[in-house]
Amino acid sequence: MLRILLTACIAAVAGLGLGRLQSSMATSGYTEQLSGSPTTLTEQRGEMTKEEILASKGTPKAEVVGGTSFNFGTMQHGESRSHEFTLRNIGDGPLHLNMGGSTCKCTVGDLDASVLQPGEETLVKLTWKAQSIMPDFGQSATLHTNDPNQTEIKLVVKGKISSSFVIEPSEISLNSIPDNEPTTRTFNVFTYLPGSKELKDFMWTDTKTSGLVKIESQVVDIDEARFPQHKTALVAHEVSVTFLPGLRFGPISGRVQFLTDQEEDIGTLEIPFTGRVTGEFTLIGGASLDVARSRVTLGNVKSSEGATVGIQLVVQGANSEGTEVSVGEVIPANSLTASVGEPKIRGARQFFPITIEVPKGAPPANYPGTTSGSFAKVVLKTNHDSSPEIPIYVQVIVSE
Numbered sequence: 160m161l162r163i164l165l166t167a168c169i170a171a172v173a174g175l176g177l178g179r180l181q182s183s184m185a186t187s188g189y190t191e192q193l194s195g196s197p198t199t200l201t202e203q204r205g206e207m208t209k210e211e212i213l214a215s216k217g218t219p220k221a222e223v224v225g226g227t228s229f230n231f232g233t234m235q236h237g238e239s240r241s242h243e244f245t246l247r248n249i250g251d252g253p254l255h256l257n258m259g260g261s262t263c264k265c266t267v268g269d270l271d272a273s274v275l276q277p278g279e280e281t282l283v284k285l286t287w288k289a290q291s292i293m294p295d296f297g298q299s300a301t302l303h304t305n306d307p308n309q310t311e312i313k314l315v316v317k318g319k320i321s322s323s324f325v326i327e328p329s330e331i332s333l334n335s336i337p338d339n340e341p342t343t344r345t346f347n348v349f350t351y352l353p354g355s356k357e358l359k360d361f362m363w364t365d366t367k368t369s370g371l372v373k374i375e376s377q378v379v380d381i382d383e384a385r386f387p388q389h390k391t392a393l394v395a396h397e398v399s400v401t402f403l404p405g406l407r408f409g410p411i412s413g414r415v416q417f418l419t420d421q422e423e424d425i426g427t428l429e430i431p432f433t434g435r436v437t438g439e440f441t442l443i444g445g446a447s448l449d450v451a452r453s454r455v456t457l458g459n460v461k462s463s464e465g466a467t468v469g470i471q472l473v474v475q476g477a478n479s480e481g482t483e484v485s486v487g488e489v490i491p492a493n494s495l496t497a498s499v500g501e502p503k504i505r506g507a508r509q510f511f512p513i514t515i516e517v518p519k520g521a522p523p524a525n526y527p528g529t530t531s532g533s534f535a536k537v538v539l540k541t542n543h544d545s546s547p548e549i550p551i552y553v554q555v556i557v558s559e
Contacts, residue, residue, distance in 0.1 A: 217252025217277070221306040223314070224280070231287065231318035238391075241286040244314050248275035250306070256281070259301035259311065285316050296320060323352040324419060325389065326430050333411065333434020334451070336402055338545055343401040346430055347379075349392040350419075357420040358396050364429075365413035373401040374415060406436045408546040410452045412531075439479065440546055444470030454534070455515055457555040465519040472511040472539065472549065474502075484511045487540040487548065494524035494557050497537040513539070513551070521557050528554030 224245040231240050248254035254275040272281040287298055297317040304310060327347050336342040348358060356378075363372040379397045383390045400415055416429040435451045442448060447456045447468050460466040474482045486497045500512035515537055526535040535553035 218250050219248055219252045219254035219275075219277075219304070219306050220250030221254055221256075221304045221309050221312060222247045222249045223312060227313060228315040228317065229285075231316060233319045234287075239286060239288040241284055242316055243282045243284045245280055245282055246275070246302070246312070247280040248277055251277050253277075255305045257303040259303050283314060285314060287316050287318075323350070323355070323421075323425060324428055325349040325351070325392075326428065327389075328430075330431045330433075331400075333402075333432060335435050335437045336406070336411075337404075338406050338408060338436050338438035339404050341401050341403050343399055344432070345397055345399050346415075347386070348376075348396040348398060348428070349381075349386070349389045350394040350396070351392055352421065352425075353393060355419055355421050356394055358398070358417050359420070361398070361415060361417045363400075363413050364416060365411075368406060368411060368413065371403040371405050372413075373403060375399045375401075376417075400432070405545075408436055408438055408440045408549050410435050410454075410552075438545060439474055439476040439543060440541070440549060441473045441475070442470055442549075442551070443473055444468075452552065453550060454528070454552045454554065456528075457515070457517060457553060459556050459558065460517045460521075462517075462521050462523065462557055462559050463519065465517050465521065466555075467514060467516040470513050470515070470551075472499075472513055473508055474511065475508040479507060479509050481542075482509055483542040485540050486537065488536070488538040490536045491524050491526075494521040495535050495537070495553065495555065497551075499539070513537075515551070515553060517555060517557055523559060524555065524557040526553065526555050528552070 224247055227244070229242045229244070231242070234240060246256065256273050256275070272279070275281060283300070283302065285298070285300055287296070296319075297315060299313050299315045302312040302314065304312060325348070327349070331344050331346060333342070333344065350356070358376050361374040361376065363369045363374065365372075376396050376398045379395050381390065381392055381395045386392070386395065389395065398415070398417075402411075410433070412431070412433045414429045414431045416427050418427060419425050433451075435453070442450055442453060444450075444455070448454070448470050449456070455468055455470065457466050457468060472484060474484075482502075484499050484502075486499055489495050489497050494517060496516050496518055498514045498516075500514070502509040502511045504510075524535070526533055528534050535555050537551045537553060539549040539551065541547060541549065
């Protein structure tokens, strides 16, 4: 029995000693791999010998001053920027650093020092050149340390790259354009992609009006005073879009689409246009009428209550006298009605009252107006060749 107790005591003492040795190795940060490796960056530079490394005491602790990530913001194509990260040893033992890998497009500068005594710091410089056509980037580099709680430190630089092709403005509001004379609007396309010089295959997407839209493009000088935000662009194009006489009264919307000489690498570029064609006819009304889009909002209507809204169609000009206006089509005809009253004449203008109504007892209808095809519609007919039809779009949901 005594022999068994003695054996157990010896084993416990041996285990305790081994545990303390393992704990010391872990907290000091020097692993068996480090002590057995033939050389380290610290040794290569002659900053410390292997014996000094193994004899070091204390526990290092790495800190990246200001954080491990830096945002360059927006960069132009071909532009290079650098950022220096500051690493500090806030522990009580020597901190050893070794450069690991980096993402392929990020250049990493040399470490000022590969070993930091407690309280010392060093710089790590990361450089990025914006050559990608992707709008966002994030690149990183990894540092290996002997900090037992942070054996790897990932340093990240990120930001945005200005588009290869910048369209300004990004959209165009035509406001009101006359139906009896041409109207031209222009936009610019700035090229930041080396080797790209041509824009081509322009088209207006609205097939109903495409025959009355003319598009022309030309290369213009990059005047820093005129284009201060794009002085580093390689090519500047000016695109003119002309709306010819003959467009129908009411809202107009479409997109100018075009290609570049980079074909599928860039794909189709586009800019949206919205506006309203005016002339002899004008809609007026209260808060429920969006004049620019010829839209009337009835909102949510209970079938048992119904709802009515009144607007006016104003006719002016030399041909206003003798104008005839009637209701042509109503969609949905079973839930919505429309009527035209007798006009009132004021000077050279005629005011036709238009009543749009959800009658009591109307069946349910769902026209929320969330997309261009989800509106109810009232189409007015006139005896004018320039505007034989005037559409009015209605947002309405009829529930029981």
